[in-house]
Amino acid sequence: MLLYNIGIYLFAAGMRLAALFHPKARLWLRGRKHIFRRLREAIPEGERIFWVHAASLGEFEQGRPLIEAVRAGHPEYKILLTFFSPSGYEIRKNYPGADYIFYLPADTPRNARRFLRTVRPEIAVFVKYEFWLNFLKQLRRSGCRTFIVSAIFRPDSVFFRWYGGIFRRGLRTFERLFVQNSDSELLLDNIGISNISIAGDTRFDRVNAIAASARRIGIAERFAQGGGHVFVAGSTWPPDEELLAELIARRPGMKFIIAPHEIDPARIERLRGRLGCPSARYTECTEETDLSGVRVLFIDTIGILSSVYRYADYAYIGGGFGVGIHNILEAATFGLPIAFGPNYGKFREAREMIALGAARSVRECGELNDWLEALESDPQLYEHTRRLSARYIGENKGATEKIMRYIFGKR
Template identity: 60%
Template sequence: MFFYNLGLRIYAWLIRLAGLRMPKARLWTEGRRGLFKRMKQAIDPDARIVWLHAASLGEFEQGRPILEQLRREHPEYKILLTFFSPSGYEIRKNYKGADYIFYLPIDTPRNARRFLDIAHPEIAVFVKYEFWLNLLKELRRRKVRTYVVSAIFRPDSIFFRPYGGMWRQALEAFDAMFVQNEESKRLLGELGFDNTVVAGDTRFDRVAEIARAARKIDVVERFKGDKRLFVAGSTWGPDEELLIRLMNDNPDVKFLIAPHEMEEGRIARLMEQTRGGALRYTACTPSTGYGSKQLLILDTVGLLSSVYGYAAWGYIGGGFGVGIHNTLEAATFGLPIAFGPNYQKFKEARDLATLSAACPVENYDQLLAWFIPLRDNPSFLQKTSRIARDYTTSHQGATALILRTIFQ
């Protein structure tokens, strides 16, 4: 534990140093300044607390169905939500589904004690990963019911290494571990853990909720008109190179592209190189005439999940970089989807590719070869759409199983 604690102190020092130049690092540091004082002022010492920790925004979306069903079924509890990363906290710090929202302090022994003294949770839930050793040790010492949900364990994880003893010991803090697949259960069983439940991934429940709550978006409706729409979400430069060619080769199809980052240079390039003409979403007004414009650039956040509901096909960005973004939001609407070659870390993407509801592509020729049959054969498009939709539907139910087990 000495080297673990030392490493965390060095990490925190480096983040503070990086904050001199990097805004995200500065938010990480400033968000923790005066944390315990603010927690003590906000948290009712007599309240019954369920604490859920999410590393960042993606983990929050996985945990969100649990929070919202917990709120409906167990109003006797107050909900404490914590984040490690600014990309989660800064976006969701005003989330109405939790009573208290804070950054998680750096995991030193003293911070773990102070945090739990103030938070006094009856139940602690960690989403997917982030196994903080001091916090887990202190939760176990205090006999707080503790769970991890939507977890995935792989053979190369530190838990299964010869030097992973203290990490294996940390898992003993969990009353139950809700894992996504049978492999995770098998691996944990080999370590002697028999408190695992294959519950699946709560993201399937989340995207189902998103689809049911999808908004009507007037700008998209008017832009689409009576044409078919191709939606590309969370795109990066290499994705957009392929999409520009696809647009220019398919002038009768409307396209909507939602860049992952709103870089003006990339947006300008899309505007300039789309032969059919392009519009920015934020520049559209009730009097905008869409005419024959072929591309709408979604240069705002919070709408993409609803936009998929207007599409016939989808493309998910990131596959030419560190990894693809969320495929389930598109698949839940029954969209056949394509993405770049770096997708193997994502089980749902592998599953959809195996079912032929999704297609990894390495170049433009492969993207075009995937798209043309779906464009020209309505029955093939309908069949592929049904496979994608059925896949997401069949994997729902993790949230109910988790809460039923926790509160049985």
């Protein structure tokens, strides 16, 4: 534990140094300034606190169905939402579904004790990962009921290494670990962790809710009208965009909506210049903008991609030429055939959708073009692929209900 604590102190010191140069590090540091005073001022004594911690934006979306279920079914609780990363906090700091939203202090022994004395949570939920050992230790001492939801474990994780003893002890602080699949259950069982339930992944509940309440995006809707299939590429990185630029040249009859993962105006403008066809940026359009000759629409704002998929005939998800693909479920919930790059092995849903025939991994533009050609030339195959994609979402819903039944005593 000593080495772990030294690592935490060194990390915090490194962030203070990085804050001199990097905006995200400055946000990380600034958001934790005077945090205990701000917590005391925000949270009155005597409130029953349901605490949800998410590392970043993706984990927040994963935990959101549970937050909303608690809000709807158990108004006796006030919901505290914490984030580790600025990319989560800064985007969702005004989320109306939580009563209090803060950064999580660095996981030092003193911070963990002060945080729990100040907040006094009755129930704590960690989403997917974030195994902060000092917080877990103090949660156990305080008697707070502690859970992890939508967790997934892999054989190369620290818990299963010879040096992972302190992390294995951390797992034993949870009252229940709600895991996504039987592989995770087996791995945990092999190290003597038995307080496990296979509940599935709450992201399926989230994307199902997104589809049910998808917003009308007027500019995207007008762009999609007027003939031609619409290809939506979400969360793209430069290697994805290299492939897409070639695809756009190959398929002059298709319309493209591209939502880069990082909204850098200069990068978008460079890409527009390379395409050699009429394009537009979403934020520069109005309801009066003539989109009749535009072939590529760039989504250069945050928060609408999940609704934009409703206008697609095909979807491509970025990240597969880097560390891994982004969220494919937001597209699948609209029953779309989906493609992505080759680095998808860590993502269960990607592997399963490929096995079903609802998705395709591609390494270069020719493979992507051939996949589109096969689907466009065979309407029955296209409709079958759409049904497979939508059915996959439908068959994997229900994790939130299972978790709620356990936590609130309806097992």
